[in-house]
Amino acid sequence: MENEELQQWIEQVSLDHFGVPFTHEALFNRRLTTTGGRYMLKSHRIEINPHQLEVYGREEVEKIIKHELCHYHLHIRGRGYQHRDPEFKALLQKVGGSRFCQSLPDGKGRKPLPYRYKLVCKSCGTEYLRKRKVDPKRYRCGRCAGKLLLREI
Template identity: 75%
Template sequence: MTDEQLQAWIEQISLRSFGVPFRHQARFNSRLRTTGGRYFMKSHHIEINPAQLATYGEEEVERIIKHELCHYHLHLAGRGYQHRDADFKALLQKVGGSRYCHSLPGSKQRKVLPHRYKLVCTECGMEYLRKRRVDPNRYRCGKCAGRLRLYTLSGG
């Protein structure tokens, strides 16, 4: 699929699903690695990852396009266009866009760190597991406001 075909496809989806035309530029960007697409707030352009199309097909990429068009139309309308906004979530649900794109095969998975530290309240015994070392003197227990003591867990 060419950039021109992508442009026409996005314009068609915008009219069919949103009832509003897409008046900016759309293109493929093969440098995208961790995302299916992105919307640029300054230029209002949309980029789509061509690897998503090659791997998962047109149906999945259409959901990604709807996701980016939600950002586009809400931003231009002056409404909540960010992932956390209720307007965005409601419109995404209404048009059937994807909340997250599938990860590509061969992409690196994020390394999950084990819990290596434990903070224990000296007053009530509440325990807080941490993956990174923190200074216990900077924090207090969330339950009773008691002092915390830091322990290093073995096997991590």
């Protein structure tokens, strides 16, 4: 699916479920990794994660589109458009949008945890994961105040 098709799809969903036209830009953004889509407040643009379409299909992406259109239409009208606002929750329920998108399987936009080091307490065995290398002589265990050993994972 191309951006032009997505634009038409979002315009149609807006008319069918909200009764108001979507008059701004919509496009796919491959850099989105942990979210299904996003609404840009300043430009009023909607971006959709194409990986969601590849993995879960049109039905799931339509729920994401409805979610982003809720943000769009409420923001344009000056109403409560944030996730915590009751107006947003009510409109999302009314149109049948999803509150959260499905998480993508590993390998599709997900990065492995970046921990490279582990501090292990000599006394109680408590482990502390670290991204950066640290000097274990400068630290003590938070549980028993024992000495720590540094290990690479």
